[in-house]
Amino acid sequence: MFQGSRKWLASLVLGATLALPAGAQAPATPTPGGTLNMIAQPEPPMLMVGLNTQGPTLYVGGQIYESLLTYGTDLKPLPSLAKSWEVSDDGLTYTFHLQEGVKWHDGQPFSADDVVFTGESFLTEAHPRWRLIHSTYVESVTAPDPNTVVFKLKTPFSAFINAFELSSFPIIPKHLYEGTDYRTNPANQTPVGTGPFKLQEWKRGSYIHLVKNPEYWKKDRPYLDELYFRIIPDAASRAVAFEQGTVDVLRGGDVEGFEVQRLAELPGVQSTTAGWEYYSPLAFMPMDLRKPPFDNKLVRQAVMHAIDRDFIAQSIMFGQAKAATGPIASTTKYYTADTPTYPFDIEKAMALIKESGVDLKANPIEIMPLPYGPQWERLVEYVRQQLDQVGFATTIKAVDAGGWSQAMSDLDFNMSVNFTYQYGDPALGVARHYLSNNIIKGTPYGNNGGYVNPKVDELFAKAAQATDEATAAAAYTEVQKILVDDVPVIWLFELQNTTLMHDKVHDLVRTGIGLNEVMDEAWISK
Structure with missing residues (x-):
């Protein structure tokens, strides 16, 4: 087939x-x-x-919703609800000046208080990427007047100016959500934005x-x-x-x-x-690394050899993709191709599984497709065929979009398919899948597999806090080499x-x- x-x-x-x-x-x-x-x-x-x-x-x-900024095809920030901004020389203070005369859809005035509520309350609880950014880097979000918002950082974060696109920092109406259970608020069914x-x-x-x-x-x-x-x-x-x-x-x-x-x-x-350009979506297969068979690195490396990523990109995705080589897309800043490689090799895959000593038949797995259409279903059918060929015992667990999100958020899966956005910088769109402090329930877009490597944590932090390009590039190059050797997820392709x-x-x-x-x-x- x-x-x-x-x-x-x-x-x-x-x-x-x-x-x-x-x-x-x-x-x-x-x-x-x-x-x-x-x-x-x-x-x-x-x-x-x-x-x-x-x-x-x-x-x-x-x-319906908007953020402070948007981004051009060159990834430079452009005005949205913020009409202008300044960054202090030490990189610790970001001041945004808001558009005037903005109203919420229910007629209430929009102000800096909504931005403060969004950044200090709502998203710190409900949003996986902002929660990580806030806890790691943000000291405070304040409003000196109704049209000005000031973000003070604990330490420099080079990617911070890229963190204000719609999906990263959607502004939430304080008057509808303050003091409520965000996830059960009736306003979720009748969204009110600007x-x-x-x-x-x-x-x-x-x-x-x-x-x-x-x-x-x-x-x-x-x-x-x-x-x-x-x-x-x-x-x-x-x-x-x-x-x-x-x-x-x-x-x-x-x-x-x-x-x-x-x-x-x-x-x-x-x-x-x-x-x-801002998203550079990259598809991969997260695995539950907490238990067999995927707690063994040799098994994960075997899976990489068992899957023909070029075939997937050209035949299953019909040329609308490019084989991925690791965690950072080739169109994203700091990408390097200088990493371990996994050519399609069934015999190599079987040798690695034998070396691992893992009894695959004693550890059957369910593969959960991404419920976005027939091509994703065919992708999982192909992966299942390849894994069965090297000795896995697999079944496919079909779910709808809500069921997939719930299972991934609850960390209730063996193996699945995901694609996530890179947001113009690895500190925003890539690190979240591998940082040990981002192993959390409640989101399908964190470190769902449970990967832990202190060296990787250290390198991602060093790169994000770097004040010069050379230091960041060196750290990201090293972390890509470690990750591609560890195989915490199965990288598949870059969507085009x-x-x-x-x-x-x-x-x-x-x-x-x-x-x-x-x-x-x-x-x-x-």
């Missing part, structure tokens, strides 16, 4: 620049009004991005309908009147919906990989792989997502966070 030539798939890798159809000219003046139809795949468990950072939640919730669109209706299993925020803080924005995120469970039906014009936009993963090239070549269709849209859609992908960016500038030509 999974064998065969890869050469024919090479043509499926699309260019990174936006491609307008031949002869097409984008109109110069935006036209206000209109409806943009998209797809939420799979249907998100909630839209409250402070509690859930799965891709579908961010896609929809990114139109973004350009408000939730109008969520018809489960059918669509999520957002409408224009008439009091949005940016003058004469957004251009669009409404957004629909259609819930279409079947991948083939999603492709048909786009082809027939029922849906205007497809994001990475909305359709099967083999459909991307065909749809991109249709008349009146644009395609781009831009908009993922393609966005498809009909040529009536303009200014949709503008920054390094792509379709998670507020769509206040997006418009449709009539």
Whole structure:
């Protein structure tokens, strides 16, 4: 099922620049009004991005909530709810000046108190990355006046200015959450943000309908009147919906990989792989390292040899991926290829398992797919086939998006699939999966496997606190070598997502966070 030539798939890798159809000219003046139809795949468990950072939640919730900053395709910070900022010479004080006249969707005024509440209370309890950043680096978050917020750090943290994108630091309304149980607050079902669109209706299993925020803080924005995120469970039906014009936009993963090239070549269709620069998503397989068989490093190394990552990237992901070599994506700062390698070698894998002395049949495992569509299911089928070939006893445990998140958060799994964002710096998006102080229940995006290595902890801390590039680079190079030898997770591939849209859609992908960016500038030509 999974064998065969890869050469024919090479043509499926699309260019990174936006491609307008031949002869097409984008109109110069935006036209206000209109409806943009998209797809939420799979249907998100909630839209409250402070509690859930799965891709579908961010896609929809990114139109409702905002953060202090956003980031360009060059990863440089850009204004959002903060209009300007300064960093002290010693790197310990960050001062943000807020936009004025901002209101929450319920009409209450937004102020620095909301930012302080978010940074000192809500996210320190509910958000895995901010909780780690806050406990390690942040001394205080204060508001000297209603339009100014000051973050004081305990020690320099070079990646701190990159930590204020929507999924990393979504601003939460203090007046709705202070003094409540954040996870059971009724406001989670009727999200209130400061973004350009408000939730109008969520018809489960059918669509999520957002409408224009008439009091949005940016003058004469957004251009669009409404957004629909259609819930279409079947991948083939999603492709048909786009082809027939029922849906205007497809994001990475909305359709099967083999459909991307065909749809991109249709008349009146644009395609781009831009908009993922900040995230650089990398797919991997976390394992429970607390018990056999994955508590043995030789077994984990054997798994790396048993899986053909190039085959996965080209044949299962249809060229929309690149084989990963370790924990840091090749597009992320401080990446090095100077690490141990694991060429596809079944005989080597079997030799390592024999050397380990582990009885695989006495330690059967369940593999839990990522519930994001057929290609992820096929990925797990392939992995199971390969593991069985070298002696594992495996079964597949199918779950929906909510079930996957719950199982990973409860640390109740043997082996699963995940892909996470790197956020422009290893200190933000990579270290969290390997730091021993981030082995916590309540999030699927921490050190879920239970990996502990004091040297790795030390090197990540040294790199994050470095005040010069050379020191950081040296520490990150060393930590990559250690991790790739230890194999705390099975690294699979770097996702190379393609966005498809009909040529009536303009200014949709503008920054390094792509379709998670507020769509206040997006418009449709009539």
